[in-house]
Amino acid sequence: MDTLVEQIEMIEARLSDQMFRRITGLDSDADRIAALNAELKTLYLKLVNLVQHDEPAMDAVAQALMWRHTLSEYEEVMAGISRYLRHPTRKVGDQPVTFFNLPTFEASEDSHAMRQEVRQHLMDEATHIVDSIDGCLARQREVAAEYGRTPLDCFCRAEGLDEPTLRSLIETIGDQARPAFERLFPSYARRILGEDTPADFTDLMALCRNRDMQLCDPFVGGVNLVEVARRTIQMMGFDPERITMDVEARPAKFPSALVMAVRPPHDVRISVLPSGGFNMLCALLHELGHAVHYSSLEPNLPLWKRRPDFGTAETFSNWLEMLLEQPSYLRAVLGFNEEQVAEALGVARLRGLIIMTWRSALSLSVVDFWSGAAPDFAALEERLREYGRRFTGLEVPEGYAPLDHFARNATFNVVGFPVAYARLGHIYTQLEAGEAEWWCRPEAINELKGYMKRGRDAGFPTEWLDPEAILARYVHPNVTG
Numbered sequence: 001m002d003t004l005v006e007q008i009e010m011i012e013a014r015l016s017d018q019m020f021r022r023i024t025g026l027d028s029d030a031d032r033i034a035a036l037n038a039e040l041k042t043l044y045l046k047l048v049n050l051v052q053h054d055e056p057a058m059d060a061v062a063q064a065l066m067w068r069h070t071l072s073e074y075e076e077v078m079a080g081i082s083r084y085l086r087h088p089t090r091k092v093g094d095q096p097v098t099f100f101n102l103p104t105f106e107a108s109e110d111s112h113a114m115r116q117e118v119r120q121h122l123m124d125e126a127t128h129i130v131d132s133i134d135g136c137l138a139r140q141r142e143v144a145a146e147y148g149r150t151p152l153d154c155f156c157r158a159e160g161l162d163e164p165t166l167r168s169l170i171e172t173i174g175d176q177a178r179p180a181f182e183r184l185f186p187s188y189a190r191r192i193l194g195e196d197t198p199a200d201f202t203d204l205m206a207l208c209r210n211r212d213m214q215l216c217d218p219f220v221g222g223v224n225l226v227e228v229a230r231r232t233i234q235m236m237g238f239d240p241e242r243i244t245m246d247v248e249a250r251p252a253k254f255p256s257a258l259v260m261a262v263r264p265p266h267d268v269r270i271s272v273l274p275s276g277g278f279n280m281l282c283a284l285l286h287e288l289g290h291a292v293h294y295s296s297l298e299p300n301l302p303l304w305k306r307r308p309d310f311g312t313a314e315t316f317s318n319w320l321e322m323l324l325e326q327p328s329y330l331r332a333v334l335g336f337n338e339e340q341v342a343e344a345l346g347v348a349r350l351r352g353l354i355i356m357t358w359r360s361a362l363s364l365s366v367v368d369f370w371s372g373a374a375p376d377f378a379a380l381e382e383r384l385r386e387y388g389r390r391f392t393g394l395e396v397p398e399g400y401a402p403l404d405h406f407a408r409n410a411t412f413n414v415v416g417f418p419v420a421y422a423r424l425g426h427i428y429t430q431l432e433a434g435e436a437e438w439w440c441r442p443e444a445i446n447e448l449k450g451y452m453k454r455g456r457d458a459g460f461p462t463e464w465l466d467p468e469a470i471l472a473r474y475v476h477p478n479v480t481g
């Protein structure tokens with residue numbers, strides 16, 4: 001069995017290397033990717049016969065297999081997206097607006113009517129792909145049943161909670177964050193998108209594309225933000241040399257920062273386009289949070305333990321991203337004055353509230369899908385509209401779900417956020433109780449590094465799932481200085 005696991009790790013590393021090359025616009029080989037995928041599926045199918053049903057490793061193996069078994073259905077969905085989801089006349093630069101550059105369009109188009117019209121067109125076209133999305137999800141559910149565990153079961157076990165606790169955590173965060181979101185969101189929407197903008201779902205989507213962060217761009221003009229991020233993790237006692245940073249600008253490179261754990265902890269890569277303002281720094285810190293986590297994993301951990309579930313993974317990424325809410329960091333590292341600090345904290349608060357309301361709505365819909373409460377994609381979409389209304393007070397348009405990465409894939413990735421946020425309330429309370437500049441004292445974060453090392457079994461205290469601390473931070477903050 002050991003040699004089999006070693007083989008799997010080696011093939012996974014080769015496949016991740018190819019995927020990293022493909023997404024960053026370097027040479028990659030589609031035939032080789034297909035061959036590696038097939039090889040991996042064969043190896044996992046051998047492995048699954050050797051792992052006992054009730055062994056903890058089985059969760060990680062079953063999750064890997066669910067993905068391997070549904071690759072062709074997933075590719076069919078992606079092919080449909082490429083084929084149908086484009087606007088006939090509207091453009092971003094000289095390219096037609098498609099599903100893939102919609103974020104860039106929404107981040108730059110001021111006219112509410114035009115943003116709404118383009119999204120409506122893509123939503124209308126998405127009716128062509130709804131059947132394939134439904135087919136892909138149905139196949140995932142079938143595979144999950146075959147191995148006797150859903151992503152919901154695996155997530156709960158890995159994160160140390162049960163389904164009722166998870167539901168009540170998400171509901172509390174969503175319900176409690178709504179009033180503060182409803183106060184803050186319209187004022188930012190009008191400030192950024194124009195006095196007469198309706199501050200509706202279309203505007204929420206524009207702010208989700210980080211338009212709010214553009215308010216801080218003038219404060220970081222001319223600063224080498226990639227270098228700032230690199231120096232930051234070094235100050236915290238992580239070794240930047242252990243993370244490969246691809247900062248080269250290439251035409252076909254995916255525009256957002258991303259991380260790939262090619263062979264953790266030894267080969268962890270970040271891709272980022274060095275142009276971009278405050279938003280790029282924020283995204284880069286988030287991905288670096290994942291990267292320092294993966295590169296800090298105990299190398300002797302069994303392979304399956306080096307596969308943290310989403311709640312644990314998002315705890316560390318959001319931890320590093322939240323540095324941009326630390327006044328001492330903003331002053332010392334970015335040289336912000338008091339007015340700039342206040343602007344950055346306001347933007348961060350809005351961002352946190354969007355995550356706590358809108359992502360909670362997405363999270364609960366995904367939980368409902370996997371618990372069986374929402375049996376198919378249409379039911380998932382109905383839940384999303386219901387929870388969206390409940391947590392944000394906004395009307396989610398019918399037919400939106402196919403455009404949403406989390407809803408379309410019913411992925412637990414998004415459920416990682418409310419869980420991570422609950423923990424971060426406690427982590428930040430603890431850090432802020434010490435010296436103000438904890439972020440440049442490696443010993444201040446030693447405890448956190450202990451949780452990082454353990455991978456899938458991070459072992460966070462159960463009390464950290466109590467959302468009171470994070471609600472106090474975002475919903476009723478005592479404005480910090």
Ligand SMILES: [Zn+2]
Pocket residue numbers: 286290313314317
């Ligand atoms: Zn993340």
